[in-house]
Amino acid sequence: MTVNDIPLISFFQRVLDPLLIMGTLYLFSMLYEEPFTGYSLVLMILAFFISSAVYQHIDPYRTWRSGRMLAYARDMLAGWGVTVAILLFLGSVSGLSYHYDQNVVLSWFAVTPFLLLSGHLAVRKFGTDPGRDSEVRSVVIIGANDVGVKFAATIEKNPNLFMSVRGFFDDRTEDRRPAEMKHPMLGKMSDIALFVREKQIKMIFISQPISAQPRITKLLDELQDTTASVYFLPDIYVFDLMQARFDNVGGMPVIAICETPFTGFNSMVKRASDIILATLIQIMLAPIMLAVAVAIKATSPGPVIFRQRRYGLYGEEIIVYKFRSMTVAEDGAKVVQATKNDQRVTRVGAFLRKSSLDELPQFINVLQGRMSIVGPRPHAVAHNEQYRKLIKGYMLRHKVKPGITGWAQVNGLRGETETLDKMEARIRYDLDYLRSWSLWLDLWIILRTVTVVLKRENAH
Numbered sequence: 001m002t003v004n005d006i007p008l009i010s011f012f013q014r015v016l017d018p019l020l021i022m023g024t025l026y027l028f029s030m031l032y033e034e035p036f037t038g039y040s041l042v043l044m045i046l047a048f049f050i051s052s053a054v055y056q057h058i059d060p061y062r063t064w065r066s067g068r069m070l071a072y073a074r075d076m077l078a079g080w081g082v083t084v085a086i087l088l089f090l091g092s093v094s095g096l097s098y099h100y101d102q103n104v105v106l107s108w109f110a111v112t113p114f115l116l117l118s119g120h121l122a123v124r125k126f127g128t129d130p131g132r133d134s135e136v137r138s139v140v141i142i143g144a145n146d147v148g149v150k151f152a153a154t155i156e157k158n159p160n161l162f163m164s165v166r167g168f169f170d171d172r173t174e175d176r177r178p179a180e181m182k183h184p185m186l187g188k189m190s191d192i193a194l195f196v197r198e199k200q201i202k203m204i205f206i207s208q209p210i211s212a213q214p215r216i217t218k219l220l221d222e223l224q225d226t227t228a229s230v231y232f233l234p235d236i237y238v239f240d241l242m243q244a245r246f247d248n249v250g251g252m253p254v255i256a257i258c259e260t261p262f263t264g265f266n267s268m269v270k271r272a273s274d275i276i277l278a279t280l281i282q283i284m285l286a287p288i289m290l291a292v293a294v295a296i297k298a299t300s301p302g303p304v305i306f307r308q309r310r311y312g313l314y315g316e317e318i319i320v321y322k323f324r325s326m327t328v329a330e331d332g333a334k335v336v337q338a339t340k341n342d343q344r345v346t347r348v349g350a351f352l353r354k355s356s357l358d359e360l361p362q363f364i365n366v367l368q369g370r371m372s373i374v375g376p377r378p379h380a381v382a383h384n385e386q387y388r389k390l391i392k393g394y395m396l397r398h399k400v401k402p403g404i405t406g407w408a409q410v411n412g413l414r415g416e417t418e419t420l421d422k423m424e425a426r427i428r429y430d431l432d433y434l435r436s437w438s439l440w441l442d443l444w445i446i447l448r449t450v451t452v453v454l455k456r457e458n459a460h
Helices: 005-031 038-058 061-065 069-094 102-128 146-157 189-199 210-223 265-299 347-355 362-368 381-387 394-399 420-436 439-455
Strands: 137-142 163-169 185-187 203-206 229-232 245-249 252-256 305-311 317-323 372-374 403-405
Touching: 005 038, 005 102, 038 069, 069 102, 069 265, 137 146, 137 189, 146 163, 163 189, 185 189, 189 210, 203 210, 210 229, 265 317, 265 347, 265 362, 265 372, 265 439, 305 381, 317 362, 362 372, 362 403, 372 439, 381 394, 394 420, 403 439
Parallel strands: 137 163, 137 203, 163 185, 203 229, 372 403
Antiparallel strands: 245 252, 305 317
């Protein structure tokens, strides 16, 4: 995100988008020589407010701020697609659709998202990039540390920012400076204000740890006597970041250091894929599930479905369904994991566990919204309480819904985790999944799961 992006985004939301959405409808009405009536005005207003609500949920500007323009274009097109679907539904149930010319509406639906994208990109280019003859803005960085050096390298790699790093200010000795530092040291912290005034520095970036707040406050007081723009580079890289991003809450800027990947458009994609796949799988496997239920009931006493408490999204308790494969139904303060040749496993249960057929009822959990097809495997509540005290970051796996299969399971960590090292390895894969989620990764894990199940690896 460039320093001018936030006012640009506000301009899009309040001025450019409504003008393009409403103006395009009016333009096509004129082109097709259709009268612009009160019904056209109603459609204009509905489209603007519905699209505003949809885009607020999807939040395409999150990808804009991170510079991922292809993802931004995807979010904008998807948001307009949802808007069109809602308008078509409203027009159908209300009967208003008969008041509109089909050519006008279809042309408007097709062209508007591309005009929105083109308008945004044009404003971004001319609003954030100075002209060819514009002045390159001089920059100094306060803090010769890893974050400051990384920021300086970023400026050097992006000449379109029209910034030039003059150097660093810091009180630390030479042996404490990063080896990758290529720009000169210009002085100590006490020299900054005088240097900025004399050299007419345009931009100052403060890269200091959060713990240095008193020093930063003093520094800001001194810089009040200059005309330089001052920005703060937060040292969030000292944390173990997960889906880190900049955001705002009620207009106040915040930094997400540890967040779920399923926000905005991603949450819609994840839920839609879960519903579609779970429904198809349930339909295809219904005869098999019926046969399994009959086999369990005929060969051992007890219920067909085993219900166990697990931790779901945000660590809230959920009930997970499985075909019963053991003679016991443990769900107390102590739950013993199934082991190889476990005497508690029934004859039918052994086959179910080897083939993973015992997991099939969890597709019902997916349709209920308690689970996802792909995600960290849910552990018994007793195991959660045990391992959350032993493994750093263990509970972060609950920032997403638990899954029927997961990244850890297709990487050899399926079944019993009899040692702490194995559980730690499983958690590392779970957290890696949260950091790098994509729809393609989910599909890849599902395909890999089929291979693992057919090989019957590590299941007992």
